[in-house]
Amino acid sequence: QKEVEQDPGPLSVPEGAIVSLNCTYSNSAFQYFMWYRQYSRKGPELLMYTYSSGNKEDGRFTAQVDKSSKYISLFIRDSQPSDSATYLCAMSAQGAQKLVFGQGTRLTINP
Amino acid sequence: EAQVTQNPRYLITVTGKKLTVTCSQNMNHEYMSWYRQDPGLGLRQIYYSMNVEVTDKGDVPEGYKVSRKEKRNFPLILESPSPNQTSLYFCASSWTPTRTDTQYFGPGTRLTVL
Numbered sequence: 505q506k507e508v509e510q511d512p513g514p515l516s517v518p519e520g521a522i523v524s525l526n527c528t529y530s531n532s533a534f535q536y537f538m539w540y541r542q543y544s545r546k547g548p549e550l551l552m553y554t555y556s557s558g559n560k561e562d563g564r565f566t567a568q569v570d571k572s573s574k575y576i577s578l579f580i581r582d583s584q585p586s587d588s589a590t591y592l593c594a595m596s597a598q599g600a601q602k603l604v605f606g607q608g609t610r611l612t613i614n615p
Numbered sequence: 616e617a618q619v620t621q622n623p624r625y626l627i628t629v630t631g632k633k634l635t636v637t638c639s640q641n642m643n644h645e646y647m648s649w650y651r652q653d654p655g656l657g658l659r660q661i662y663y664s665m666n667v668e669v670t671d672k673g674d675v676p677e678g679y680k681v682s683r684k685e686k687r688n689f690p691l692i693l694e695s696p697s698p699n700q701t702s703l704y705f706c707a708s709s710w711t712p713t714r715t716d717t718q719y720f721g722p723g724t725r726l727t728v729l
Contacts, residue, residue: 512655545723547705547722547723548705592658601665602660602663602674605658606657607655607656
């Protein structure tokens with residue numbers, strides 16, 4: 505079993521829709537939770553970061569962490585065609601020297 | 616401008632021909648790492664370095680070598696490339712693995728081994 509599971513999609517939604525992206529994990533030591541966005545032919549860029557449990561909001565993006573269920577989510581409100589990208593979740597334990605990534609979900613927002 | 620650069624961006628080579636992919640960062644970061652990205656498998660860490668002369672294996676180190684002689688550079692070496700090393704490679708740097716405000720990825724190197 506992989507430490508981090510993420511549905512690879514592809515996911516296609518109309519412009520303006522609310523998008524929900526999710527990851528599950530098995531390592532209860534994970535404390536740092538991140539979402540990266542990767543456009544085609546580009547390197548990943550950090551989108552959202554959460555430490556431990558709870559929610560974090562940044563503009564149209566909301567990240568949620570439920571440590572009891574070992575489940576994290578990224579919500580995108582009022583989705584735009586420019587949000588079309590691959591979204592990767594990543595996690596790390598306290599003091600760890602690496603990040604563990606999910607497979608990435610390919611998202612397309614249709615105008 | 617803060618950035619991580621990789622060279623080459625694209626490379627086609629043949630089995631067994633040694634190659635080096637260079638990675639350089641201009642932010643004086645201590646932590647650098649290499650990942651490979653394959654369809655359905657996501658990003659997997661190959662090697663990482665906590666500082667000069669300090670390197671360690673990630674999840675998929677077989678067939679790769681690295682060195683960290685200077686803080687800014689972290690080359691990835693494939694001594695005898697094989698077709699299963701055909702992949703998209705990313706270098707990344709930051710102060711620490713979880714110091715997200717200073718985390719940068721390079722643009723990627725697409726390697727094909729025939």
